[in-house]
Amino acid sequence: MLKLYIPCDSVARAVGADQVADALQREAERRQLPLDIQRTSSRGLYWLEPLLECDSAQGRQGFGPVTPDDVPSLLDAFTGEPGEPGEPGGHSLALGPVEDIPYLKTQQRLLFARAGITRPLSLDDYRAHGGFAGLEAAVALDGAEVVAAVLDSGLRGRGGAAFPAGIKWRTVRDAVAGQKYVVCNADEGDSGTFADRMLMEGDPFLLIEGMIIAGLAVGADKGYIYVRSEYPDAIRVLDQAFAIARDAGYLGSDVAGSGQAFDLEVRVGAGAYICGEETALLESIEGKRGIVRAKPPLPALQGLFGLPTLVHNVLTLASVPIIIAKGASFYRDFGMGRSLGTMPFQLAGNIRQGGLVERAFGLTLRELVEGYGGGTASGRPLKAAQVGGPLGAWVPPSHFDTPLDYEAFAAMGAMLGHGGVVVADDTLNMASMARFALQFCAEESCGKCTPCRIGSTRGMEVVDRLIATSDMTERHDQALLLRDLCDTMQYGSLCAMGGMTAYPVASALKYFPADFGLTHTEAAQ
Amino acid sequence: MPDELLHLPVIHRVLARDKDTPGALLPILHAIQHDIGYIPDAAVAEIAHALNLSLAEVHGVISFYHDFRTTPPARHTLRLCRAESCQSRGAEALAAQLREQLALDDHGTSADGAISLRPVYCLGACACSPALELDGQVHARLTPERLRALVNACREDAAC
Numbered sequence: 001m002l003k004l005y006i007p008c009d010s011v012a013r014a015v016g017a018d019q020v021a022d023a024l025q026r027e028a029e030r031r032q033l034p035l036d037i038q039r040t041s042s043r044g045l046y047w048l049e050p051l052l053e054c055d056s057a058q059g060r061q062g063f064g065p066v067t068p069d070d071v072p073s074l075l076d077a078f079t080g081e082p083g084e085p086g087e088p089g090g091h092s093l094a095l096g097p098v099e100d101i102p103y104l105k106t107q108q109r110l111l112f113a114r115a116g117i118t119r120p121l122s123l124d125d126y127r128a129h130g131g132f133a134g135l136e137a138a139v140a141l142d143g144a145e146v147v148a149a150v151l152d153s154g155l156r157g158r159g160g161a162a163f164p165a166g167i168k169w170r171t172v173r174d175a176v177a178g179q180k181y182v183v184c185n186a187d188e189g190d191s192g193t194f195a196d197r198m199l200m201e202g203d204p205f206l207l208i209e210g211m212i213i214a215g216l217a218v219g220a221d222k223g224y225i226y227v228r229s230e231y232p233d234a235i236r237v238l239d240q241a242f243a244i245a246r247d248a249g250y251l252g253s254d255v256a257g258s259g260q261a262f263d264l265e266v267r268v269g270a271g272a273y274i275c276g277e278e279t280a281l282l283e284s285i286e287g288k289r290g291i292v293r294a295k296p297p298l299p300a301l302q303g304l305f306g307l308p309t310l311v312h313n314v315l316t317l318a319s320v321p322i323i324i325a326k327g328a329s330f331y332r333d334f335g336m337g338r339s340l341g342t343m344p345f346q347l348a349g350n351i352r353q354g355g356l357v358e359r360a361f362g363l364t365l366r367e368l369v370e371g372y373g374g375g376t377a378s379g380r381p382l383k384a385a386q387v388g389g390p391l392g393a394w395v396p397p398s399h400f401d402t403p404l405d406y407e408a409f410a411a412m413g414a415m416l417g418h419g420g421v422v423v424a425d426d427t428l429n430m431a432s433m434a435r436f437a438l439q440f441c442a443e444e445s446c447g448k449c450t451p452c453r454i455g456s457t458r459g460m461e462v463v464d465r466l467i468a469t470s471d472m473t474e475r476h477d478q479a480l481l482l483r484d485l486c487d488t489m490q491y492g493s494l495c496a497m498g499g500m501t502a503y504p505v506a507s508a509l510k511y512f513p514a515d516f517g518l519t520h521t522e523a524a525q
Numbered sequence: 526m527p528d529e530l531l532h533l534p535v536i537h538r539v540l541a542r543d544k545d546t547p548g549a550l551l552p553i554l555h556a557i558q559h560d561i562g563y564i565p566d567a568a569v570a571e572i573a574h575a576l577n578l579s580l581a582e583v584h585g586v587i588s589f590y591h592d593f594r595t596t597p598p599a600r601h602t603l604r605l606c607r608a609e610s611c612q613s614r615g616a617e618a619l620a621a622q623l624r625e626q627l628a629l630d631d632h633g634t635s636a637d638g639a640i641s642l643r644p645v646y647c648l649g650a651c652a653c654s655p656a657l658e659l660d661g662q663v664h665a666r667l668t669p670e671r672l673r674a675l676v677n678a679c680r681e682d683a684a685c
Contacts (some may be wrong), residue, residue: 010663011650188647189646191608191647192609192651193649194649230649270551270554271591272591287550287576287586289589305547346651348651348654354651390646436609436612
């Protein structure tokens with residue numbers, strides 16, 4: 001029987017994967033051709049989606065991007081020639097063996113090792129591709145040994161703050177309390193990021209496995225995954241995956257034969273960006289407005305419902321199974337400096353080859369944007385890339401040789417954040433992007449601290465005055481005021497929302513003064 | 526509003542099921558909005574009573590989160606992504622096209638109740654920008670023509 005693979009990922013579906021699958025089914029029925037269509041996760045090569053794959057002696061062959069109109073000729077190619085099915089290399093959409101596509105071949109996929117290969121809700125697929133090896137190893141270890149492995153691996157929080165994960169684990173494990181929690185921050189609200197979504201939709205058991213290991217190690221028997229409401233597919237997949245994991249004994253009163261209890265629940269956000277901030281997220285799970293808490297107390301000691309809570313991003317928790325399965329030293333051999341392991345970078349915006357690139361830290365932004373991304377989708381000159389979401393800096397091409405490393409980015413007044421890269425061509429006006437950053441902050445600020453609540457609105461007004469005036473002295477004064485305001489927001493805000501809104505604004509002003517009607521000299525003052 | 530009282534059985538059913546869940550308020554609001562289409566005023570006092578909260582606390586949560594509506598929705602809700610990635614691929618021009626085609630602002634609802642516009646900041650489709658969500662379905666690699674066709678389909682649906 002002809003076996004084909006096409007993703008069920010929500011973005012593959014948003015560009016027509018379901019229509020292609022339906023067309024294949026209909027056309028195969030018409031031809032009375034036995035056909036097995038497997039809906040897998042996405043490879044993350046989004047410019048090729050919908051990406052159709054078929055088995056061959058050389059591994060899976062890819063075809064894409066496929067439209068329903070291509071279906072008859074593709075089926076001709078799969079069945080017509082005397083050679084193996086899947087050798088219809090002559091088809092105009094043929095890409096050759098998928099794993100030989102340079103974009104994929106040169107990646108170092110640890111977290112996304114199963115992406116595009118397995119069916120998201122198949123436990124058999126998951127186990128056949130290394131799933132639950134980490135949990136099995138963890139069950140045989142003492143919790144302290146698991147915490148030590150996480151510490152030794154050098155894993156840092158992937159949500160943006162890059163705090164050493166092992167230190168959080170140790171703090172929660174050492175805290176004395178009758179009830180502790182593991183909370184997964186899946187409120188992936190940053191524009192340009194989609195790795196959490198891909199992982200939850202495509203490989204939910206990996207996140208579940210990571211959370212179970214965390215729960216067992218720190219002594220928590222309850223975990224929450226807080227997913228933004230904009231990700232309905234992820235919510236549905238996780239709920240289904242919980243039920244499957246419960247039936248298989250991975251969740252419940254005796255997890256994987258450990259004798260310990262652990263269970264999971266999804267909590268759905270409600271469209272508030274600030275709930276991606278960990279303390280606002282905890283407030284939201286508690287049923288309150290997403291208002292940021294002052295720290296200390298740390299969530300590790302007084303988190304959800306006032307109890308010790310391990311809060312991590314999706315990618316941080318999903319990195320744990322491989323660390324436990326293959327060892328801390330295996331993991332820390334990837335990366336550079338204090339940025340160890342791999343990072344799933346996400347290429348978005350005006351980019352020819354948008355998608356997910358998982359590589360060890362240390363490659364340059366240029367390799368990512370120009371090498372993998374292939375430059376702008378519009379073909380126009382590259383103007384800048386915003387790295388790390390709406391609170392990240394706009395980086396000009398002159399700085400693209402900076403290695404993707406937490407410290408190197410911090411040193412140039414930028415941040416890696418969650419690894420999202422939004423590329424812009426020369427038609428995007430950076431003054432309007434600076435204004436947008438402030439407007440976004442004004443709309444999404446929780447309102448607790450003054451620099452963020454008031455500063456964002458005042459900032460919009462300053463940008464408006466700066467752009468409107470033709471008087472150069474006035475323009476210069478407003479630029480000075482804007483930089484001063486950025487400084488106040490950066491150092492005076494309670495959390496990263498106000499604190500880092502300064503990054504896109506200050507970087508736009510610094511690197512693209514012409515968009516504000518300023519010359520370089522003035523902007524540098 | 527007397528007809529809102531018709532929703533009380535739904536509200537009571539949700540509360541009976543969920544009120545003892547730790548941190549129950551958001552799941553309860555989502556469930557009510559899912560079943561009724563919005564959060565009726567009549568729900569606020571019922572929720573406050575069931576969860577032992579003040580009316581202000583319940584109102585405060587409803588108004589804090591963008592997702593919660595306190596009026597019935599239009600037949601179709603179109604959420605165009607306005608975040609940076611989609612802006613870099615022409616989302617602002619698409620937003621202008623929508624405003625012009627429907628003669629509405631970014632948060633408007635058409636007079637015939639066919640379509641509501643809402644901005645959204647990121648649908649996770651950034652590798653295939655620009656994107657929108659129409660009645661829960663994401664459409665990516667949007668073009669002006671495709672957007673016009675989607676809106677027309679919503680309007681035609683309203684006419685029948």
